[in-house]
Amino acid sequence: MSEHPADSLVSMAHGAGGEASARLVRDVFMRSFGGAVLGRMEDSARLQLALSAGEKLAMTTDSYVVTPIFFPGGDIGKLAICGTVNDLSMVGARPQYITCGFILEEGFSLDSLERLVASMSATAAEVGVEIVAGDTKVVGRGAADGVFINTAGMGIIPAGVEIAADAARPGDLVAVSGTVGEHGAAILAAREGFRLGEALVSDCAPLWDLVRSLIYAGVRPAVLRDPTRGGLAAVLNEIAAASGVAVRVREADVPLSEAVRGACEILGLDPWFLACEGRMVAFLRPEDGDLFLEICQAHPLGAGAAIIGRVEVERPGRVVLEGAYGQRRPLTMPAGEPLPRIC
Amino acid sequence: MKLVDEFRSPQAVRALSERILAKDGTWRFMEVCGTHTMAIARFGLKELLAGKVRFLSGPGCPVCVTSAHDLDLLIAVAGMPGVVLTTFGDMLRVPGSRTSLEQARAKGAEVKIIYSPLEALELAREHRDKQVVMAGVGFETTAPVVAGTLQMAVAEGLDNFYVFSAHKVIPPAMEALLRLGEVRVNGFICPGHVSAIIGTHPYEPIAGGFGVPCVISGFEPVDVLQTVLMLIEMSEAGRPEVRVQYRRGVREDGNPKARAVMDAVFELADAEWRGFGAIPASGLVLRPEYAAHDALKVFDPRVESAEEPAGCSCGDVLRGITEPEDCPLFGSYCTPENPVGPCMVSSEGSCAAAYRYGGREQ
Numbered sequence: 001m002s003e004h005p006a007d008s009l010v011s012m013a014h015g016a017g018g019e020a021s022a023r024l025v026r027d028v029f030m031r032s033f034g035g036a037v038l039g040r041m042e043d044s045a046r047l048q049l050a051l052s053a054g055e056k057l058a059m060t061t062d063s064y065v066v067t068p069i070f071f072p073g074g075d076i077g078k079l080a081i082c083g084t085v086n087d088l089s090m091v092g093a094r095p096q097y098i099t100c101g102f103i104l105e106e107g108f109s110l111d112s113l114e115r116l117v118a119s120m121s122a123t124a125a126e127v128g129v130e131i132v133a134g135d136t137k138v139v140g141r142g143a144a145d146g147v148f149i150n151t152a153g154m155g156i157i158p159a160g161v162e163i164a165a166d167a168a169r170p171g172d173l174v175a176v177s178g179t180v181g182e183h184g185a186a187i188l189a190a191r192e193g194f195r196l197g198e199a200l201v202s203d204c205a206p207l208w209d210l211v212r213s214l215i216y217a218g219v220r221p222a223v224l225r226d227p228t229r230g231g232l233a234a235v236l237n238e239i240a241a242a243s244g245v246a247v248r249v250r251e252a253d254v255p256l257s258e259a260v261r262g263a264c265e266i267l268g269l270d271p272w273f274l275a276c277e278g279r280m281v282a283f284l285r286p287e288d289g290d291l292f293l294e295i296c297q298a299h300p301l302g303a304g305a306a307i308i309g310r311v312e313v314e315r316p317g318r319v320v321l322e323g324a325y326g327q328r329r330p331l332t333m334p335a336g337e338p339l340p341r342i343c
Numbered sequence: 344m345k346l347v348d349e350f351r352s353p354q355a356v357r358a359l360s361e362r363i364l365a366k367d368g369t370w371r372f373m374e375v376c377g378t379h380t381m382a383i384a385r386f387g388l389k390e391l392l393a394g395k396v397r398f399l400s401g402p403g404c405p406v407c408v409t410s411a412h413d414l415d416l417l418i419a420v421a422g423m424p425g426v427v428l429t430t431f432g433d434m435l436r437v438p439g440s441r442t443s444l445e446q447a448r449a450k451g452a453e454v455k456i457i458y459s460p461l462e463a464l465e466l467a468r469e470h471r472d473k474q475v476v477m478a479g480v481g482f483e484t485t486a487p488v489v490a491g492t493l494q495m496a497v498a499e500g501l502d503n504f505y506v507f508s509a510h511k512v513i514p515p516a517m518e519a520l521l522r523l524g525e526v527r528v529n530g531f532i533c534p535g536h537v538s539a540i541i542g543t544h545p546y547e548p549i550a551g552g553f554g555v556p557c558v559i560s561g562f563e564p565v566d567v568l569q570t571v572l573m574l575i576e577m578s579e580a581g582r583p584e585v586r587v588q589y590r591r592g593v594r595e596d597g598n599p600k601a602r603a604v605m606d607a608v609f610e611l612a613d614a615e616w617r618g619f620g621a622i623p624a625s626g627l628v629l630r631p632e633y634a635a636h637d638a639l640k641v642f643d644p645r646v647e648s649a650e651e652p653a654g655c656s657c658g659d660v661l662r663g664i665t666e667p668e669d670c671p672l673f674g675s676y677c678t679p680e681n682p683v684g685p686c687m688v689s690s691e692g693s694c695a696a697a698y699r700y701g702g703r704e705q
Contacts, residue, residue, distance in 0.1 A: 192458055261344055268381075268690050324353050325564070327387020329701035335679035 010108040015138025028114055029134055032121040037097075037132040045132035047097060054159025058093035060084060061152035069112065069146055071190045073182075073202030074277070076149055077116030081123040082206045082277055083228070084153035089211040090224040090280065092163045093155030098124060099133040100151045105144040113147065127206045129153070161215060167222040168243035168283040172311040175282045175289070177210060177296050178203065178304035179255040180232050184274025185263045196266065199259035205278030210301045217295045223283035226276065230334050233272040235281050236319045237333045243283075247319045249309035249331065272321070273334040283311065346591070350563030351386075359568035360391050366575050371397045371527060373663055375517060376534030377404030377691025378562055384700035386564040396571055399526065399663040400693035402516045402616060403534055405481040406433045407661055407685040407692050410615040411649040413509045414439035417478055419644035420507060421452040426642070427470065428507075429463035430478040432456045437685045440649035460492035467496065467504040476638045479508040479627075484536040486510040486627055487601035490608035493629075493636055507638035508628055511614055513537050514545040515625035519616075521553045526663045530574035532567065533559040535589040540605075542597025546585040554583045561589040608633060617651070617685065618658030657684035660693050667697035674698060 013020035030039070037045045051057065064080040074082075080100065088095045100120065104113070124131055182203040189196045207226065214221065223243070227235040232254070240247045256271055264271050278301060284292050289307055296302025319331040349355075374380055380400045383389060389398055402408050418439050421428035428444070435445045435456065448454040453473075457463055460477055467475035479489045489506060496504035513534060520526065533546060538559040546557040556577040560570035570588045577583060587593050605627070614626025629637040651658060654672050659665035667673050667686065677683040679695055686692035 194458070258344060261347075265344070265347060268378075323387055324351065325356050325387060325391060327390050329384075329387065329699075332699065 008110055010104045010106060010110060010113065010138055012106055012138055012140070014104070015136065021136070024136065028110065028117055029136070032114075032117045033131045033134065035130050035132065037130065038134065045097070045099075047132065049096070049156075051156065052159065056157040058088050058091050058155045058157050059152065060087040061150065062087060063148060063150040065145065065148050066187065067145060068190050069116065071202055072186050072198075072200065074204035075116045075119050076147060077118075077120035078123045079204055079277060080149040080151045081120050081127070081129075082204050084151040085123075085127050085129060085206040085208050086226045086277075086280070088153050088155035089206075089208045090163070090226055091157060092161035092211065092215060092224070093157045094212065095127055095129040095153055095155045095208055097132045097154045098129050098151055100131060100149060101135040102137070103144050103148040104136060104138045105146050106138055106141045108146050116147070123206060127208050158215070163221055163224050165223055165225065165239055165242040166244075168239055168245050168311050169222065170245055170311050170313040171286055172222055173284045173286055173289045173307050174236070174247060174249065174309040174311065175284055175292055175305060175307045176232070176255065177207075177280045177282070177302045178278075179257045179260065180227065180276050180279060181260045181264070181271035181274035182257060183277040184231060185260045185271075187275070188267070189263060194263075194267075196263045197259055199257065200263060203276055203278035205301055207278065207280055207301065210296065210299050211280070213299055214292065214295050217291060219284070219288050219292050219295060221282045221284055221288070221292075223281075225281050227279060227281055228275050228277060231271070231273045231275055232281065233270075233319070233331050233334055236331060239281075239283065240319050241317050243311075244316045246312040246315045246317070247309055248312055249319065249321050251321050251323050253306055253308045255304045255306045272331055347563065350561065350565040352565065355565045356391070356568060359565065359572060363392055363568065363571055363575065364395050366395065366579075369395060369397070370529045370571075370575055370578070371399060372530045372532055372571060372574055373399040373401045373526070373528045374532040375401040375403040375513060376532075376537065377407070377689065377693075378536070379532055379534070379560065379567065380404070380693050380696050381691055382562045382564070382567060384696035387700075388564060388567055392571070399528065400660065401531075401663055402520065402618065402661045403482070403513065404661075404686065404689050404691040404693070405485070405511065406437055406689035407657060408511060408516070408616045408618070409437070409480055409509050409685070410617050411440045411651055412615060412646070415441070415646040415649050416639070416644045417507055417509070418442060418444055418447050418452075419646050420476055420638055420642050421447050421454055423474075423642055423644075425472070426474045426476055427453045427455060427466060428476050428478060429455050429457045429466060431458070431480065433689045433691070434478055434480055436682060436688045438652065438682060438688075440652070460489050464492050464496055464501070464504060467501045468499075471503055474503050474505060476505045476507055476642075479506045479510050482511055482513050482534070482537050483540040483605070486609060487540060487605040490604045493608055493633060494604065496636065497633070502635065505636050505638040505641060506629060506633075508609065510609065510627035511616065511625055512611070512627065514541075514549070515622050516616060516619065517546075517549055518553070519619055519622045519625070520662060521549065521555065523662065528555060528663070529578055530556040530558065532570050532574070533557050535559060535561050535592050538587075538589070538593045538597065540598045540601050542593070543585045543587060543595045544597075550583045550585045556583040557585045559585075559587045559589050559593050561592060616661075618661035652683050655684040657686045657694070660686050667694040670694070
């Protein structure tokens, strides 16, 4: 907790650049993040980054606006680190540095802010990525929903690693690193107060260690993508379009937890459209399939890994789901927000 | 998953479809309920029985049959100062004649998605300064829950809770469809959830009077295939009756308690159905003793008479005379992202099912 008696809720003063702002930075952000670079408190982080021959830089940014801020399996802070770490990991980049910007709503609880900053710090430490710059703004009540976080990340792609959305080829295997839809289902249930059981927990997790294990074991994925917003359906459609190929997925092979299956049945939703925050979709050359499964299944984040389909030549850009009775149907991009049915 | 997996078993599905495919003749069955439409599309049952059985979608998607005029009235109420309109998610994107609740929300109307009418009641308790209106859309499945909620509001003295009733009952629409005589059906796949409330009795005039067999069906592939087989066998025997396949969900006398609650709050009235026009005694309006909670009476919204969107075939789709893919707008001007008609919006709409699950394109 912040020690100053006035500080239990975020006020406009915390964003005004005066004493309250300084206290917020010192007592909340520096206490948790406090790395060497951030500690210098300069206008920009000055970084030493020498690339070896063949290495490339990767940069990414994302903003996080989830409701509720704390959910089963994580919180917006953990999500903001995982999301950016995972975006770097999906091009094979080792995450190095992260920046974070906070937009706080007047009246937001400082205790909650401290909890989610601690959660960001713990997740960053787990990955070995350093938080090197930050910013805080406060907006009036009603102008934001508690807290919005933006993170940007920089990473280094090792020489020889080429992972790109347009690199899928006919014959490639399509794999996932685990059960899908957990984050989306957990958030929906938490947001709407559905009591669908304690098994419905977000999969929110940083994927770098799993990606690193795959790359170092010699797996050469053609495409990696984390199925966040829009879920598996959106990612498969994006890759099919970018690579100019068709994708066929066997419905029965897509791993789903009982909790997600149950939630989808009750709410009338398709798990293919629900977000994941700790899973990836991989397009692999056929000879890499077994090694991918072996490495994933030996890793705590990849226990549920499975090959779910294959890349085909005909009708480029299309994703087809093959059902249990041999029926086929196109898996389209999701439309709008998922709307549970009436009856 | 118990009570799901056994009704999706590929072996059982194969065995049943082989028995159906071995029957003489061809058959046309109408699934009345939107959840059946979705299940048939999702599990590819049309393709499985292609050439032998044709499934026609009926007027059983509550959002879809709500008339553009009723939607305009609802949107008008949502836009009134101090009103919080609570609705099930399906209604949000359905276009009225000019706009939708989603667009009204973007322009500042307070529209909240709820999953249970009890959430609307909670809002009314928490915000006594607001007028909380529950959009009552749905058939005999939803109406008793809305009725029960209104009774609770009255008991608590919540004078800021209102119901906008666009509720409808199913059997009159089935009879209206047969009376129109536009579509030939060999049998009805009757709704499982609605029948859990109304039981088998209300379908008797359809089987007895019109000679069309009715089977109340569950929603899994094995349920629907068993229902199809039961309908064929009744037709072959020349004995049209009302039977229950969905025995794990439906009793012959339905749920008398739920009906009593519904009857205490609502009474039958003529209602406007999209695609049909007015059908006598097919809608549920609040009884006079609940007038103080009747959003239509209290807020008295006025809108111009509504026209259906140009080129939209939803009306014909709802009467089973046009299939979604035959609509000139299907998949081009009308998609789930940018729907022209309601059948493309609701998760129970035939057009949404055909779009989402590929329909004929395969």
